[in-house]
Every structure is written in structure tokens, then in C-alpha cells.
Amino acid sequence: MSDAELQKNWDVIVIGAGLGGLSCGAFLSKAGKRVLVLEKHSKVGGYAHHFTRKAGDDVKYHFDVALHVTGALDEGSSSRRILEEMGVWERIRVKRLDVMYRSSFPDFEITVPADKELFRQKLSDQFPDERAAIDSLFSAVDAFAREVKDLIKNSVPGGPPPDDFAEKYPTLSKYMVASLHEFVSDHIKNEKVAAVFCQLWPYVGLPPKRVSAFLYMQMWLSFFTGGAYYIQGGGYALSRAIADVIEERGGKALTRTEVARILVENGRCTGVETAKGEKFLAPIIVSNAPAPLTFSKLLDASMVDPVYLDQVQNMELSVSITQAYIGVRGTPKEIGFEDAEYFINPDYDAEAGFDRMLSGDYSHGACVMANNTIVNPEDTPPGRSIIEIAILADGKRWCAMPKDEYRKHKAEITELLIDRFSEVIPDIRERIEVIEVGTPHTMERYTGNPCGAVYGYASTPTSHSIFRPRPATPVPGLYLASAWTFPGPGFGGVLAGGANTAQIILRKM
Numbered sequence: 001m002s003d004a005e006l007q008k009n010w011d012v013i014v015i016g017a018g019l020g021g022l023s024c025g026a027f028l029s030k031a032g033k034r035v036l037v038l039e040k041h042s043k044v045g046g047y048a049h050h051f052t053r054k055a056g057d058d059v060k061y062h063f064d065v066a067l068h069v070t071g072a073l074d075e076g077s078s079s080r081r082i083l084e085e086m087g088v089w090e091r092i093r094v095k096r097l098d099v100m101y102r103s104s105f106p107d108f109e110i111t112v113p114a115d116k117e118l119f120r121q122k123l124s125d126q127f128p129d130e131r132a133a134i135d136s137l138f139s140a141v142d143a144f145a146r147e148v149k150d151l152i153k154n155s156v157p158g159g160p161p162p163d164d165f166a167e168k169y170p171t172l173s174k175y176m177v178a179s180l181h182e183f184v185s186d187h188i189k190n191e192k193v194a195a196v197f198c199q200l201w202p203y204v205g206l207p208p209k210r211v212s213a214f215l216y217m218q219m220w221l222s223f224f225t226g227g228a229y230y231i232q233g234g235g236y237a238l239s240r241a242i243a244d245v246i247e248e249r250g251g252k253a254l255t256r257t258e259v260a261r262i263l264v265e266n267g268r269c270t271g272v273e274t275a276k277g278e279k280f281l282a283p284i285i286v287s288n289a290p291a292p293l294t295f296s297k298l299l300d301a302s303m304v305d306p307v308y309l310d311q312v313q314n315m316e317l318s319v320s321i322t323q324a325y326i327g328v329r330g331t332p333k334e335i336g337f338e339d340a341e342y343f344i345n346p347d348y349d350a351e352a353g354f355d356r357m358l359s360g361d362y363s364h365g366a367c368v369m370a371n372n373t374i375v376n377p378e379d380t381p382p383g384r385s386i387i388e389i390a391i392l393a394d395g396k397r398w399c400a401m402p403k404d405e406y407r408k409h410k411a412e413i414t415e416l417l418i419d420r421f422s423e424v425i426p427d428i429r430e431r432i433e434v435i436e437v438g439t440p441h442t443m444e445r446y447t448g449n450p451c452g453a454v455y456g457y458a459s460t461p462t463s464h465s466i467f468r469p470r471p472a473t474p475v476p477g478l479y480l481a482s483a484w485t486f487p488g489p490g491f492g493g494v495l496a497g498g499a500n501t502a503q504i505i506l507r508k509m
């Protein structure tokens with residue numbers, strides 16, 4: 001085979017260099033497979049990347065697009081093991097956080113430690129009358145953790161659940177299709193305690209009565225039992241490190257290369273064609289591109305089983321996010337804002353705030369403010385702070401707006417976010433040097449995720465993890481690895497998903 005032919009012939013092609021695709025590619029290349037990653041953007045990483053803005057000639061801010069916090073990086077924890085096996089752990093530097101978040105409610109505030117037992121203690125100290133209920137909730141959390149650990153240890157990637165699932169895993173079985181609210185309210189009646197425990201709901205994109213208990217608890221446990229971390233240099237430091245190991249093992253990550261279609265011959269994948277008409281061949285294709293687009297834009301939908309197609313195309317999309325990335329004059333101490341994560345809750349009715357947000361009213365509703373400089377000082381210019389303010393956003397509404405309306409709406413939201421931040425730092429307006437607002441439209445533009453969905457499909461009680469499309473698809477040779485597929489979103493979710501997809505592929509190769 002000539003060099004030119006060799007360059008076009010690969011063992012595996014990964015479409016998209018988001019963390020799920022990169023994770024899958026890294027495990028396949030570790031097993032000796034020649035892996036080509038094709039990414040349409042100018043950088044690898046998908047949401048796990050960063051951008052730079054200058055304030056004058058001397059001041060340069062690096063903004064992390066997505067990462068606020070990631071879990072399970074303590075020794076022996078799941079994401080740490082994945083990164084170690086991938087050969088990436090020694091290439092990144094991480095910072096362990098002592099505080100998970102500070103929460104403010106209309107009539108009280110609480111600072112939550114990033115450790116399960118300390119959290120339980122803190123809640124009991126702040127709500128002594130609720131001690132028994134809190135202990136009961138945390139016992140259920142422990143049972144949940146034990147069962148998940150056992151299930152992962154004893155299950156085969158992509159395999160069915162064991163026949164005796166209900167007897168062996170009673171807690172998981174009970175809450176498999178339950179909401180977070182149902183799980184918590186079996187133990188806690190006090191709305192304040194419940195609100196503090198459920199505070200991380202914006203990180204899974206649905207309020208407690210609508211989000212899967214299973215998914216929330218997976219994420220919760222990753223932080224409170226596996227350690228809450230920030231990656232130095234941001235999410236891009238991780239994606240770049242994974243792309244590097246793929247390339248060092250003989251693979252290639254080509255950026256600015258959009259895949260326009262997946263090639264299929266005699267019902268089997270044979271390669272891909274790029275938007276520029278170039279063809280790359282491989283018997284195995286892994287799509288890290290959004291699942292709904294994989295089966296509508298990249299493949300001829302008529303070759304896919306209609307029942308499967310219906311699931312992939314019509315499951316509910318997750319919400320999007322509008323996030324302001326702000327560079328301000330003043331260190332965290334000088335501006336009086338030293339929280340890595342600070343949630344502001346206008347009331348206890350998360351569902352109503354979420355609905356108002358969906359109808360376009362962002363003046364209330366939970367928002368999270370983060371001082372990124374606390375966790376990632378090296379990306380902040382001296383004497384400055386990097387602040388990020390995020391609110392959930394209805395991606396469908398944003399992405400359907402005509403241009404003029406979009407611009408107007410974006411300007412209004414920018415003002416609103418600054419106003420909300422002024423409640424915390426009154427002189428913030430005078431301190432701002434740089435501000436950039438990413439809307440659902442921005443998220444869609446840079447990653448291709450429809451309507452800027454940040455968590456793939458919505459993680460409802462019936463569309464989380466095991467209910468999502470599995471790695472193997474009905475099209476021979478085509479596999480999936482992204483936030484849209486099993487087990488789900490977040491850095492930890494897609495790293496595990498990519499590893500799982502790789503194992504399934506390797507068993508068949």
C-alpha cells in the first residue's frame with residue numbers, strides 16, 4: 001500500500017474530537033488500532049476547550065468554555081482509573097476542591113464541603129431537628145453507592161442487566177425510573193434540607209422533580225465520594241493530552257475537517273467523506289457527533305431500523321446554557337468573591353424557576369457564579385479574576401430566533417447577568433475588562449449539538465444512562481460515544497462512555 005493510500009486507510013475513524021470520541025480513540029489506539037479522529041472545529045475538545053480574549057496589549061484572559069468541576073479523580077476512583085489506563089493521568093495536573101459549593105437561599109446560606117461525611121455533618125449541624133431524616137437519606141445514598149459499584153464491577157460492557165437485578169440491587173431497582181425528588185422525599189420532608197441536597201440539579205439540566213434520581217446520584221457520588229476537581233489549564237488541557245496520546249500511538253487528530261457523510265457499502269460502514277469531498281476509509285466508525293445528527297445528516301436514514309431511528313431522533317433534548325465569561329480587575333480577595341461555585345436560588349421552587357426560564361424569563365431562577373481564578377490561577381492575568389456566570393437556557397427558543405431578535409436578546413441577557421452579579425459585587429461594572437457571552441446558539445455553532453444541548457438528551461427518569469442509545473448501532477460497523485449515549489453527559493460520563501465503546505469494539509475486532 002502506498003503512503004497516500006495508507007493515509008486514507010485506518011482501523012477506526014472517530015467523527016468528532018469531543019471528550020467521548022477522544023476517550024474511545026485513546027483506548028483503541030492503546031490496543032494497537034490505527035485511529036483517525038476528524039474534527040470540524042479548529043481545536044480538539046468540543047465543549048472541553050478554551051478561548052482567549054485580550055484587554056489591551058498586555059492582559060490576556062484564557063476562558064474555559066465548560067469545566068466548572070469534575071469528579072471521581074481520587075486514587076482508585078472511576079475517572080482517575082480511566083485516565084490512568086488511557087495513559088493521560090500523568091500528563092495533566094489537577095486541583096482537589098475542599099468546598100463543593102456555597103448556596104444562598106432567601107433566608108439562609110450554606111457552604112457545602114466536597115466530602116460525603118463532612119456534608120452529612122454540616123447538614124445535621126445546620127438543621128439539628130432533621131438529623132434522623134438526614135441520616136436516613138445518607139444511608140440510602142450509601143446503599144446506592146454500594147450497589148452501583150457492585151453493578152459496574154460485575155457487568156459486561158454493552159451487556160444486559162443481570163436476571164436477578166431487582167433482588168441484587170434493590171435501591172437501584174427502586175429508583176431506576178424515579179425522579180430525584182422521589183428519592184430525596186422518601187427521607188427528607190424539610191424543603192431547605194432537600195434544596196441543599198439537590199442543589200447540583202442545574203449540572204444535570206433538569207429540576208429535582210424532573211431529573212433522574214439515578215443520574216443525579218451518579219454525579220453526586222462522583223464529587224462527594226470520588227473527589228471534586230478542577231483540571232489545571234481547563235478542559236482543553238485534558239482534551240489536548242488525550243489527542244496527544246492518540247497521535248503518539250500512530251493515530252491522527254485532524255482539525256478543520258468536517259465529516260459530511262458516513263460511507264456504507266452492502267449495509268456496512270466503509271469510511272467517511274468530508275465536506276471537502278475527501279474520503280477516508282475504515283471498517284469501524286465511531287460517531288462522537290450528536291446522535292440525532294449522526295442518523296439524519298451523516299447517514300441515509302432509510303437504512304436504519306425505524307424503531308431505533310424514532311428513539312434517536314425523538315428523545316427529548318437537554319437544555320442549553322447561557323454563560324457569561326468575564327475578565328475583571330482585582331484578585332478574588334480584592335473583589336470580595338472567593339467562591340469556586342456559588343449558587344443563587346431566589347426561592348425553593350426550582351421547577352417554577354425552570355419553567356420561567358423556558359418561557360424566556362431569566363430574571364429569576366437559579367444561577368451559578370464561579371470564580372475560576374480560585375481553581376485555575378495560572379490562566380488568570382496578574383491582579384485579575386476570571387468570573388463565569390451560567391443560567392440554563394431554552395436552546396430551541398434561542399436557536400429559532402431571527403438574527404436581529406437574537407442580537408437584542410443576547411444584549412439584554414448580558415445586562416441581566418451583570419445585574420445579577422452586581423448583587424454579589426456591587427462595583428462589578430467598573431471592574432469589567434472583557435466580557436463574552438456564550439448562548440445556546442454559540443454552543444450549537446461550535447459543537448454541532450442541536451439547539452446547543454449541553455447534556456445530550458434530557459436526563460429524565462426514563463431517558464438517562466441505560467435508556468440512551470447504546471454504543472453499538474443497528475448499522476454494522478457504526479458505534480456511538482458521546483454525551484448522547486450510554487452512560488451520559490459530563491466529563492466523567494463521556495470519558496467512561498468512550499472507554500466502554502472502545503471495549504465493545506475491541507471485543508468484536
Ligand SMILES: Cc1cc2nc3c(=O)[nH]c(=O)nc-3n(C[C@H](O)[C@H](O)[C@H](O)COP(=O)(O)OP(=O)(O)OC[C@H]3O[C@@H](n4cnc5c(N)ncnc54)[C@H](O)[C@@H]3O)c2cc1C
Pocket residue numbers: 015016017018019020021038039040041044045046047048065066067068069070257258259260288289290321323390443446447448449454455481482483484489490491492494
Ligand atoms: C457551559 C458548559 C459547562 C459545563 N460544565 C461542566 C462541568 O463543570 N463538569 C462536567 O463534567 N461537564 C460539564 N459540561 C458538560 C460537558 O462539557 C459535556 O458533557 C462533554 O464535554 C460532552 O462531550 P462529548 O464527547 O459529548 O462531545 P462534544 O463536546 O459535544 O463535542 C462533539 C465534537 O464533535 C464535533 N463534530 C460534530 N459533528 C461533526 C462532524 N460532522 N464532523 C467532524 N466533527 C464533528 C464537534 O465540533 C465537537 O468538537 C458543561 C458543558 C457546557 C456547555
